[in-house]
Amino acid sequence: MKRFVSKGRMFFLGCLCSTLLGLGTLAQEMPTDYQEVLKSLDRKGDFKAGVLKVNIPRNDLKMTIQGVSTPTPFGFGGWVAMTMHNHFFWDDPHVYFMHVHGMAKAADLAKRIKPGLDLIGHASAGGAAPANTASSSTLDTAKIAKIVGHEGEQSGAVYKITVGRDDLNMKEHGATINARMGLNTWAAFVGTDEDAAIAGDVAMLENEVTPVLKTLRKNGIDVVAIHNHMIEARPVVIFLHYWGRGPAEKLATSFKAALDELGKARASNAMAH
Numbered sequence: 001m002k003r004f005v006s007k008g009r010m011f012f013l014g015c016l017c018s019t020l021l022g023l024g025t026l027a028q029e030m031p032t033d034y035q036e037v038l039k040s041l042d043r044k045g046d047f048k049a050g051v052l053k054v055n056i057p058r059n060d061l062k063m064t065i066q067g068v069s070t071p072t073p074f075g076f077g078g079w080v081a082m083t084m085h086n087h088f089f090w091d092d093p094h095v096y097f098m099h100v101h102g103m104a105k106a107a108d109l110a111k112r113i114k115p116g117l118d119l120i121g122h123a124s125a126g127g128a129a130p131a132n133t134a135s136s137s138t139l140d141t142a143k144i145a146k147i148v149g150h151e152g153e154q155s156g157a158v159y160k161i162t163v164g165r166d167d168l169n170m171k172e173h174g175a176t177i178n179a180r181m182g183l184n185t186w187a188a189f190v191g192t193d194e195d196a197a198i199a200g201d202v203a204m205l206e207n208e209v210t211p212v213l214k215t216l217r218k219n220g221i222d223v224v225a226i227h228n229h230m231i232e233a234r235p236v237v238i239f240l241h242y243w244g245r246g247p248a249e250k251l252a253t254s255f256k257a258a259l260d261e262l263g264k265a266r267a268s269n270a271m272a273h
Contacts, residue, residue: 033106040110041117048180060121066090066245068197070190103173138192139248147252148187148259161255162186165203165237167263172233182229183237185262187255189248196248202240202258209238211261216242219254 030047037052038045045054063070070091102109141159145151152161163186164179177183187200198221204212209226216223221244229239242258244251 031106037106037110040107041114043117063095064092065197065243068191068245070197139189139196140193141189144189144248144252147249148256152187152189158188158190160186160188163259165262168203168205168235168237170233170235170237172230177230177233185259187252189251191245191248193248195245196251197243197245198251198255199243200241200255202242202262204238204240204262206236206238208262208264209240211264212240212258215258215261216240216254219250219257220244220246221251221254221258 030052034045034047034052038054041054043054045052102112104112139159141152141154144159145161148161150161150163152159162179162184164184166178166183168183170177170183183203185200185202187198189196189198191197202212213223213226221242224241224243226238226240228237230237244254
């Protein structure tokens, strides 16, 4: 990976959690300048795969979708390239997501984003959110993982599966963009086996948009938004946000069907040659 530190600049991409691209070192010990970033932001973060990620959960909001209480890990948080939009239908209060992008020294990026982060949580939204009503999920997560073909992580009542798109070898301004930087497809599940909700994001090449869109709609999943998250990235990747409700097994099967549409064209071209 190109070492941006040689130019005295770092790459910054996110959805207002913050993410800072690492130096490409194999060791996972956090660089000193990234430790300074955490001090400047006065927040905690974790350093993996060469990326420092600082989550910004909106624990101050009491969220519902179609009247269903929805925990923060279901998708109501930020991570700190070019758009402002919604990720959900029927969310109350209505939440917008803004993507940001920047390049500079790590310490400078932290100083520039800090004023924006300090504004979060000060607007009235009908009172602070109570603690999650369910500390553990009643979902059969092993069954969901088996259907999807990927293991997930539990966060309170939410079970989230994240699948990277490392097959795309994406670069933006010469910097490699990996799953930790947002190049991924994910699905969050909450509820019970009989009555669950799913929400997530699908990272697609341009020729994958229509097949994924049709597959999700065929399976009764609502498509909330389709847009880009990055500029001057190659290859061009489009992101699709979706939401659905129903039996957990059906939702997992629907997500798997969309997931199977990814990489089909590339695989077909490879076989043809």
